Amino acid sequence: MRGIVVVRGIVLAAVLAGLSLSSAAAVAQEFNLVIRNHKFEPEEIRVPSGKRVSIYVSNEDATPEEFDSTALKVEKVIPGKSKALVRIGPLTPGHYEFIGEFNADTAKGVVIAE
Amino acid sequence: MLGALVIVFREAIEAGLIIGIVMAATRGVADRGAWIGLGIGLGALGAGIIALFAESISGAFEGSGQELLNASVLGAAVVMLMWHNAWMARHGREMAAEMTAVGEAVMTGKRPMTALAVVVGLAVLREGAEVVLFLYGIVATGTSASSLLLGGVLGLAAGAAFSALTYCGLLAIPARYIFTVTTVLIAFLAAGMAAQAVQFLDAAGMIDVLGRRLWDTSAWLPQDGILGRLLHTLIGYTDRPTELQLIAYLATLAVMAVLTWVATPARAQRATA
Numbered sequence: 182m183r184g185i186v187v188v189r190g191i192v193l194a195a196v197l198a199g200l201s202l203s204s205a206a207a208v209a210q211e212f213n214l215v216i217r218n219h220k221f222e223p224e225e226i227r228v229p230s231g232k233r234v235s236i237y238v239s240n241e242d243a244t245p246e247e248f249d250s251t252a253l254k255v256e257k258v259i260p261g262k263s264k265a266l267v268r269i270g271p272l273t274p275g276h277y278e279f280i281g282e283f284n285a286d287t288a289k290g291v292v293i294a295e
Numbered sequence: 296m297l298g299a300l301v302i303v304f305r306e307a308i309e310a311g312l313i314i315g316i317v318m319a320a321t322r323g324v325a326d327r328g329a330w331i332g333l334g335i336g337l338g339a340l341g342a343g344i345i346a347l348f349a350e351s352i353s354g355a356f357e358g359s360g361q362e363l364l365n366a367s368v369l370g371a372a373v374v375m376l377m378w379h380n381a382w383m384a385r386h387g388r389e390m391a392a393e394m395t396a397v398g399e400a401v402m403t404g405k406r407p408m409t410a411l412a413v414v415v416g417l418a419v420l421r422e423g424a425e426v427v428l429f430l431y432g433i434v435a436t437g438t439s440a441s442s443l444l445l446g447g448v449l450g451l452a453a454g455a456a457f458s459a460l461t462y463c464g465l466l467a468i469p470a471r472y473i474f475t476v477t478t479v480l481i482a483f484l485a486a487g488m489a490a491q492a493v494q495f496l497d498a499a500g501m502i503d504v505l506g507r508r509l510w511d512t513s514a515w516l517p518q519d520g521i522l523g524r525l526l527h528t529l530i531g532y533t534d535r536p537t538e539l540q541l542i543a544y545l546a547t548l549a550v551m552a553v554l555t556w557v558a559t560p561a562r563a564q565r566a567t568a
Contacts, residue, residue, distance in 0.1 A: 243435060245431065245432050247428075251519050254494055254498070254535065255498060258361060259353065263354070265358060268499075285302075
């Protein structure tokens with residue numbers, strides 16, 4: 182039983198450390214994206230590497246879209262006519278592609294960390 | 296149509312794999328069909344409700360509602376899987392002995408099917424909500440909806456077929472080993488879910504530590520390919536894991552091992568020594 186208590190303790194400590202740090206790091210940079218006619222505007226965002234970044238995605242279409250990127254480790258449904266916040270990073274410099282999974286033929290974009 | 300089929304199948308594959316494993320793990324339990332059916336039904340109902348309230352969920356908790364919901368659902372599933380494995384450690388040996396002794400004899404009573412039914416329900420709920428939203432989008436656009444909808448339905452059917460395939464594959468394992476195999480599979484399933492859950496907490500802005508990427512194997516085995524996706528569900532494969540994800544993964548496996556060790560009756564331990 183002691184093993185479980187120790188592991189729980191470690192997990193709890195990690196979560197608490199995370200909570201206390203997250204308020205300190207709340208100064209994430211913000212970017213905006215619009216989904217219109219199943220396309221992202223702009224299709225390319227340049228963000229600083231090594232930092233937390235907030236992307237506000239506004240879906241102006243009537244249908245829902247899923248912001249999907251294994252590279253950015255994001256999977257988020259954005260209902261039609263609404264906004265959503267996508268948190269990414271810290272990223273190492275490079276290209277990170279994302280798609281709108283529900284309209285993958287047209288909804289494509291890339292985050293460039295530099 | 297093909298596009299819709301692929302999307303729905305991709306979402307259905309994870310729930311399908313989990314249902315297949317649960318069916319194999321509950322081999323011989325009298326009323327498992329009813330329990331699993333109940334799990335699927337309630338999960339689908341829940342998926343519909345989540346899709347209906349997608350906008351308010353998305354807006355809750357300063358825009359992190361969806362991530363927190365996903366993390367909670369995954370966390371609950373991990374706890375249920377731990378409960379199941381602990382229970383199996385205590386009783387599995389008798390069950391396996393019973394099965395070999397009387398062949399396909401049906402086991403009745405005490406087995407807690409609730410835990411696994413909940414796991415099935417949660418898997419259907421999580422993947423299903425996306426399918427419902429996607430299909431809703433198709434219906435709402437109107438144009439060529441019927442052909443896309445057909446694709447969606449075929450995707451679901453393919454997911455169900457995949458589930459059956461998983462189950463049949465696992466059934467080929469001899470009865471004496473089946474519970475050992477499913478217990479190990481469930482431990483890895485839980486570890487992968489825990490790693491996903493912490494990533495959702497990170498995306499929700501709840502956790503902001505150990506977010507550094509450990510490695511990148513996306514060039515060799517991309518997580519969004521078919522094999523990568525299967526391994527992702529089965530053992531929690533991630534092509535770009537963060538430090539925290541690896542910790543959550545290993546911690547879950549460790550807790551599973553400790554639980555199994557603690558729950559195993561002393562009598563059984565002596566027998567193997």
